[in-house]
Amino acid sequence: MDTQLEPSAFIPFEPPTRKRFSFLKWLMKRTRVTLNYDTSFWRTSLTGIWTVYSIVLIITSLGMPTGLGITFDTVMMTLIGTIGLTLAAIVVAFLLSLAYIPVPRLYVGSIVAAAGVIDYLFEHADIDFPQSIVLTALIIICGMLGGSMIALLASRRVKPKVKLSVIIAVTIVCLSFSYWPAENKASLVSTSLDAIAEESGVAALQAHNPSEPGSYDYQTFTYSSGKDRHRNVFAGKTDLVSQSVDASTYIRNWSWLRSFFWGFDQKALPVNGRVWMPVGESPFPLVLIVHGNHLMEQFSDEGYGYLGELLATRGFIAVSVDENFLNYSVWADIPAQDMKVRAWMLLKHLQQINDFSKQEGNPFSGRVDMQSIALIGHSRGGQAVAMAADSSKWFSEDKSLMGIKSFHIGAVIGIAPTDKTVDKQSATLKDTSYLTLQGASDGDVDTFNGERQYIRTSITSGSQSFKTSLYIGEANHSRFNTSWGAMDDSLPGGLLLKRSDMIEAADQREIAKVYVSAFLETVLHGSKDYQALFRDYRTGLAWLPEATYINRYEDGGFQELIRFDDDFNKMTYKNGITVKAVDLEWSEESAEDRDGNGKGTRGAALQWKQKGGTYTIEIPKNFRDQLQFGKGAALAFSMTNLERDLLSPAPVKDTKLSDTKSGTAAEAEIPAPSIMIELQSSSGATVRLPLNSFMKAVELPHTTFTIFPWLEKEIKDGKYKESSEPVFQTYQLSLERFHEANEQFDPSQLARITFRFSNGPGKIMLDDIGIEADTP
Numbered sequence: 001m002d003t004q005l006e007p008s009a010f011i012p013f014e015p016p017t018r019k020r021f022s023f024l025k026w027l028m029k030r031t032r033v034t035l036n037y038d039t040s041f042w043r044t045s046l047t048g049i050w051t052v053y054s055i056v057l058i059i060t061s062l063g064m065p066t067g068l069g070i071t072f073d074t075v076m077m078t079l080i081g082t083i084g085l086t087l088a089a090i091v092v093a094f095l096l097s098l099a100y101i102p103v104p105r106l107y108v109g110s111i112v113a114a115a116g117v118i119d120y121l122f123e124h125a126d127i128d129f130p131q132s133i134v135l136t137a138l139i140i141i142c143g144m145l146g147g148s149m150i151a152l153l154a155s156r157r158v159k160p161k162v163k164l165s166v167i168i169a170v171t172i173v174c175l176s177f178s179y180w181p182a183e184n185k186a187s188l189v190s191t192s193l194d195a196i197a198e199e200s201g202v203a204a205l206q207a208h209n210p211s212e213p214g215s216y217d218y219q220t221f222t223y224s225s226g227k228d229r230h231r232n233v234f235a236g237k238t239d240l241v242s243q244s245v246d247a248s249t250y251i252r253n254w255s256w257l258r259s260f261f262w263g264f265d266q267k268a269l270p271v272n273g274r275v276w277m278p279v280g281e282s283p284f285p286l287v288l289i290v291h292g293n294h295l296m297e298q299f300s301d302e303g304y305g306y307l308g309e310l311l312a313t314r315g316f317i318a319v320s321v322d323e324n325f326l327n328y329s330v331w332a333d334i335p336a337q338d339m340k341v342r343a344w345m346l347l348k349h350l351q352q353i354n355d356f357s358k359q360e361g362n363p364f365s366g367r368v369d370m371q372s373i374a375l376i377g378h379s380r381g382g383q384a385v386a387m388a389a390d391s392s393k394w395f396s397e398d399k400s401l402m403g404i405k406s407f408h409i410g411a412v413i414g415i416a417p418t419d420k421t422v423d424k425q426s427a428t429l430k431d432t433s434y435l436t437l438q439g440a441s442d443g444d445v446d447t448f449n450g451e452r453q454y455i456r457t458s459i460t461s462g463s464q465s466f467k468t469s470l471y472i473g474e475a476n477h478s479r480f481n482t483s484w485g486a487m488d489d490s491l492p493g494g495l496l497l498k499r500s501d502m503i504e505a506a507d508q509r510e511i512a513k514v515y516v517s518a519f520l521e522t523v524l525h526g527s528k529d530y531q532a533l534f535r536d537y538r539t540g541l542a543w544l545p546e547a548t549y550i551n552r553y554e555d556g557g558f559q560e561l562i563r564f565d566d567d568f569n570k571m572t573y574k575n576g577i578t579v580k581a582v583d584l585e586w587s588e589e590s591a592e593d594r595d596g597n598g599k600g601t602r603g604a605a606l607q608w609k610q611k612g613g614t615y616t617i618e619i620p621k622n623f624r625d626q627l628q629f630g631k632g633a634a635l636a637f638s639m640t641n642l643e644r645d646l647l648s649p650a651p652v653k654d655t656k657l658s659d660t661k662s663g664t665a666a667e668a669e670i671p672a673p674s675i676m677i678e679l680q681s682s683s684g685a686t687v688r689l690p691l692n693s694f695m696k697a698v699e700l701p702h703t704t705f706t707i708f709p710w711l712e713k714e715i716k717d718g719k720y721k722e723s724s725e726p727v728f729q730t731y732q733l734s735l736e737r738f739h740e741a742n743e744q745f746d747p748s749q750l751a752r753i754t755f756r757f758s759n760g761p762g763k764i765m766l767d768d769i770g771i772e773a774d775t776p
Contacts, residue, residue: 034097035106041151042104048147049107050082052139053114056492057081060121063491064330067230067261067297081117088113115140125493128714135496202538207529209543210521211310211513216278218312221363223356224322225270229263231299234272234322240356240363242271245348249398250341255332261297262325266335269345271352272322274301276312277363285372285524286353287311287318288346292379292418293334294484296327303481307376310513316520317368321349323381339422340394342380343387347395347404354407372524374411376516378480379445382417382436386427386453393425410465411435411523413516415480416442419449429457433523434467435534437515439475439508440548440701440727443488443497446719447593448727454552455600463556465523468534470515471727472508473548473701479505480512496715498707507545514543535732535775536695548701552638552730557773559627561617561753564588564602564767576620581606583613584757591640591765594725603767605642612674612758617769619751621682629748630774633735635679637770638728641700642763643670673697674759677733680752685744688756689737697764698729726765732772 061077062070092109115136122132153167221239228234244264251266259265278284289307291300301322308318323345328334335341350373356364377385387394389409395401412429414436419426434457436450450469457467476499478484486505487494502508518530518540533540537551562573572578585607590598606615647670675691691697705720706712713721735747755766 030097031094034093037102038093038104038106041155042107044151044154045144045147046107046110047150048143048145049110049114049140050085050143051146052143053085053118054078054081056118056121056139059492059495063295063494065295065297066331085110085113085117088116111140111144114143121492125489126716127493127496127711128717131711131714202536204542205530205532205539209514210314210517210530211510211543213310214314216280216313216315218276218278218309219363221275221277222273223275223352224272225268227263228270228272229261233274234270242273242352244268244270245345245400247341247344250337250344251335253336255335257332258296258325258329258335261329261332264325269325269341270322271345271348272301273349274305274308274320274322275363276305276308276318277367278312278315278317280315282367283369284315284317284367285374285520286350286368286370287316287374287376287520287524288321288349288385289318289376290321290323290342290346290378290381290384291481292377292381293327293338294324294379294481295490296324296329296332298483299324300327300481300483303483304376304378306482306509307513307516310517311520314517314521315525316374317364319349319353321346339380339383339387339418339420342384343391344395344398344401346375346384346388347391347401350407351401351403354403370406371408373407373409374413374520374524375409376413376415377417378415379477380418382414382450383419383427383453385412386414386417386429386434387422389429389432390427393427394423411520413437413519414450414453415512416445416477417450417453418445419452426456427453429453429467431460431463431465432457433465433519435515435519436469437475437480437512438469438471439477440471440473440725441475441502441703441705442477443705443720444477446705447595447597448599448725449593451552451593451727452600459554459556459558461556461559466531466534466553466555468519468554469552470511470537471550471701472503472511473550473703474501474503475508475511475547476502479508482509493715496706496708496711498704501704503545503547507547510545511547514540532775535730538695550698550700550727550729552728553732554636554730554768555772557775558636558768559771559773560768561619561771562604562769564604575623577623578618579604579616580618581613581615583611584608584615586615589765591726591728591767594722595719601767603640603765605763605765606755606757607642607645607763608757608760610760612756612760614757615755615766617753619753621751624682624750627748627750627771628773629735629750629771631736632772632775633747634732634772634775635677635735635753636730636732636768636772637766638730638768639697640726640728640765641673641698642726642765643700644722644724644726645763646670646761670761671759672699673757673762673764675764676756676758678752678754678756679735679738679745679747679750680754681744681746681749682751683744683746683749685742685746687738687742687745689733689741691731691733694733694737695729695731698727700724700727728765728767730768732775734775 057077058074061073065073089106089109092112093105096105119132119136122135222233223240223242224234224238225244226238226241247266247269254266289304294300301320304320308320311318323342326338353364354370356362357368375385389412411433416438438448438450454467454469459465477488486499518533521527522530535553537549566574587605588602589605591601591603592598675697676688677691678688680686702723739745739747
């Protein structure tokens with residue numbers, strides 16, 4: 001029997017429906033689970049990442065001061081950096097969550113964000129991309145390891161024995177770095193001063209140490225506009241009020257941030273100076289000292305007090321000139337035409353001091369000798385002082401400088417100077433005594449620019465002026481100024497520069513004191529006690545710290561034989577002098593600095609193989625008869641080692657050395673040049689003496705600039721790729737010594753000079769060959 005179901009018993013069929021996807025709900029879910037993998041261990045480990053990140057930020061903040069104080073700069077940089085790191089880490093963590101990547105996402109995000117910022121800071125410190133990545137990775141790894149150790153020690157699950165083992169292991173690793181062997185393959189070559197003194201028997205100068213105080217008491221005071229926002233000695237406590245000056249003719253654009261910091265613009269630059277004035281009979285010579293380009297918020301003018309005090313006790317009025325407002329700022333860059341204005345400001349100081357000297361009751365009144373002036377400059381200041389001494393080249397049309405020509409600048413000193421062309425011109429000095437000092441370990445001005453200015457300084461025959469240079473193997477840039485610290489680059493890049501091979505800061509400044517004081521005593525006080533120091537640094541070794549020294553010298557008694565700059569005929573020279581070479585690769589080339597840029601002079605480049613060769617100069621009778629041979633006459637020449645060319649992959653130019661291939665002797669050790677000097681008189685009498693019996697052929701200092709050798713060729717766009725720079729040493733060989741070796745040889749009848757080279761391979765450059773009429 002069929003059964004009829006009630007309609008209510010039927011269940012209607014409904015097709016299955018797909019659950020609607022909600023993007024918002026999914027996004028919220030992914031947000032909630034973003035930090036699921038960041039356990040307490042990983043969250044604690046973040047302290048390591050944050051710590052190294054903050055350290056980098058703090059170090060960077062010290063290299064970009066705001067002028068509001070170190071505390072403000074470091075706290076603000078850390079605070080802003082931490083906020084930025086947190087936000088960036090959260091964003092990265094969220095993106096990792098969206099991608100379903102199962103890692104501690106906040107921890108990884110913090111690593112990515114911190115690494116990005118650190119790498120950015122390194123690249124802006126002129127560290128190339130691959131190297132900045134390596135350095136960043138090393139720092140991040142240190143943070144990860146440190147954070148992991150902190151998390152491990154903080155964990156309750158880890159047994160105390162394990163924690164103790166970790167602490168001991170980390171301590172051992174850290175201590176081991178103290179004994180890690182240093183990379184010294186290209187370290188500085190320093191020669192013992194005792195060995196230098198013994199080799200030649202050079203007599204020490206019998207004079208008082210010029211770095212020691214003199215007999216004068218002195219007073220100190222300042223002059224300024226009286227409105228300085230940052231230094232009270234140039235504001236309410238200034239002793240003399242000077243007139244501000246309008247430099248708008250030279251500086252068109254002046255950053256509003258610079259105006260905000262200083263309280264003035266280019267139309268009212270202050271004439272500020274710190275003065276050390278001797279007490280006693282006057283007038284006294286005037287010495288202006290000016291700093292170079294440093295961070296404008298870190299004032300530089302106090303850094304030469306050690307020179308100001310010394311010079312005042314020795315009877316000089318010393319003034320440290322304030323030009324900080326022309327310096328670089330991270331926030332306000334550097335004014336255009338700053339080099340020209342640096343020199344212009346020095347002239348304005350001379351005008352102001354001259355005005356002071358005419359005011360009755362003024363400390364300068366009747367006490368300053370405006371006909372006896374020296375200018376000392378460091379870095380950009382070293383270029384500015386030369387420009388000021390050659391002012392007509394840039395300021396001949398400046399009516400505000402009326403009367404400047406009535407002042408006599410008799411001495412210029414450039415300490416590690418720059419040498420950039422300004423309006424396509426460079427300073428040239430004539431019969432102005434010039435001294436330049438430079439360190440081979442200078443990580444800022446890494447080339448010997450002062451040698452260029454030395455070359456552009458001419459001394460007329462018979463002049464009492466002279467020029468001299470001193471190259472110091474173990475000296476850097478900053479330590480000549482007590483306010484600049486030990487590093488030659490702003491932070492963080494400065495931490496990568498090596499300082500372990502350098503002499504102490506006090507020793508570096510001691511060298512400056514010896515040479516600056518002796519130079520000014522000689523030029524401005526007319527003393528003869530120290531003249532020999534500039535001819536040969538070995539006469540002052542009793543006063544100088546242990547270091548590597550190279551010096552150059554020329555005065556009005558130098559009689560030129562060959563300069564190599566006259567023409568491009570390498571066989572003949574003016575006055576009928578001829579030369580010939582045997583078994584040498586021989587050419588006239590431009591002398592080049594570390595970067596391959598010309599120094600502004602040419603020389604004879606002489607290269608020999610192992611068996612050696614000769615280079616001979618013939619002096620005709622008619623010219624020989626014009627030469628002056630005093631009792632202390634000497635053969636003088638400048639020479640530099642070019643051994644780096646033998647290690648270069650560049651092909652050999654001259655085919656005379658047929659067995660020398662373009663592959664060079666890169667694997668061989670280049671021996672020190674062995675040179676014999678042979679002189680012959682017109683009678684045929686000949687005498688030979690080794691150069692070493694007068695002075696050893698100079699071995700150039702080789703500098704490792706960075707703490708990691710693999711950075712040398714990449715950091716600063718390859719600025720440190722060459723470990724050495726050819727620098728000229730002047731040799732003065734007493735002709736009397738040759739006569740003593742062979743009494744038949746008559747120096748006054750010198751007809752032939754032969755340089756005999758052996759112990760090859762070797763390469764040198766000769767320049768400025770002549771006869772020094774008389775030496776003490």
